[in-house]
Amino acid sequence: MRIADYISDLLYRYECVIVPDFGGFVTNELSANVNHFTHTFYPPSKQISFNSHLQNxxxxxxxHIASVEKISFEDAVSLIKNESENWIQSLLQNESVEISKIGSLATNEEGKIIFEPSTTENYLTSSFGLSSFSSPAVKRLEYQEKVRQLETIAPILPSEEKKRKTPVFLKIAASLALLFTVGSIGWNSYNENQYQKQLLAEQAQQEVVEQKIQQATFVIENPLPEITLNVLKETKNYHVIAGAFREPKNAEKKVQQLIEKGFDAQILGLNKWNLTQVSFASYDNKVDALNGLRTIKRTVNSDAWLLVKKF
Structure with a gap:
């Protein structure tokens, strides 16, 4: 089984795919652009980058692997771990790692991972069917020289009537030379504008990634029937957070699991990313909350964190 194929499948639908304990592959949308050296035009696409700090x-x-392969979530995690360990071992031996349809990884002299994205795949679905193409360069100097030659050869007619009989092809040639010059200026301005847009997109990339990694997905083989929870208004303003969930049923499942373990868990509602937040417990004062947080991080979940919010 090739983990790379599943990563490639997910990059068409998501902006970030994380390989646990290895790193994350992040996509950034790029506008159409042109290579002035090869005279090649490229359609809008997604540029892939690698972030070694995204390992959770x-x-x-x-x-995704568990769903496609019809295996358990734990088995899928084990398969990913084996593949990532092979990649890490190859990099430690100064060998490059080729990930099909995604790119290649290698280490530099400082031991840092260098990623070279693949150019064979375009993960932007709105550009499906569009391919790059090349156009020969416009030889403006040659056209301008031909215009000058025509102006030299053309006779100078003294009468007003004969002046109006200037050959049509000479007027067309002069118009073309002017058109090419104006087009060149406009195209350079367009490229500068696209470059500025790309810089802004790269600056926004980190904020998008931080939002993505707060989302969690649970595999629930036997989901509980839908229930209604009456969330009472609390005066406790300090909450130790257990997780945030895209699906409300997953949040309800988590609450039940924590209550069975003895926690005073509850649903706190939606955060600014429309994720349902679940707490281990809530407290009246900050000192008790910090003590509870330290205990939970040490014994249950090191990713727990404290939310201060009035309801």
Whole structure:
């Protein structure tokens, strides 16, 4: 089984795919552009980059593999771990790692991972069917020289009537030379504008990634029947967060699991990313909340964090 194929499948639908304990592949949308040296035009696309700091398992890749291969979530995590360990071993031996349809990884003299994205795949679905094409360069100097030659050869007619009989092809040639010059200026301005847009997109990339890694996916083989929870208004303003979930049923499942373990868990509602937040417990004062947070991080979940919010 090739993990690369599943990563490639997910990059068409998501902007970030994380390989646990290895790194994340992040896509950034680029506008159409042109290579002035090869005179090649490229359609809009998604540029892939690699971030070695994104290593927490968000469940996206493992859940996808488990669904396609018809295996358990734990088995999928094990398969990903084996593949990532092989990649790490190759990099430690100064060998490059080729990931099909995605790119290649290698280490430099400082031991840092260098990623070279593949150019064979375009992960932007709105550009499906569009391919790059080349156009020969316009030889403006040659056209201008031909115009000058025509102006030299053309006779100078003294009468007003004969002046109006200037050959049509000479007027066309002069118009073409002017058109090419104006077009060149406009095209350079367009390229500068596209470059500025790309810089702004790259600056926004980190904010998008931070939002993505707060989303969690759980594989629920036997989901509980839909229930209605009456969330009472609390005066406790300090909450130790257990997780945030895209699906409300997953949040309800998590609450039930924590209550069975003895926690005073509850649903806190939606955050600014429209994810349902679940707490281990809530407290009246900050000192008790910090003590509870330290205990939970040490014994249960090191990713727990404290939310201060009034309801």
């Amino acid at each position: 398992n968000d469940g996206l890749l493992a859940n």
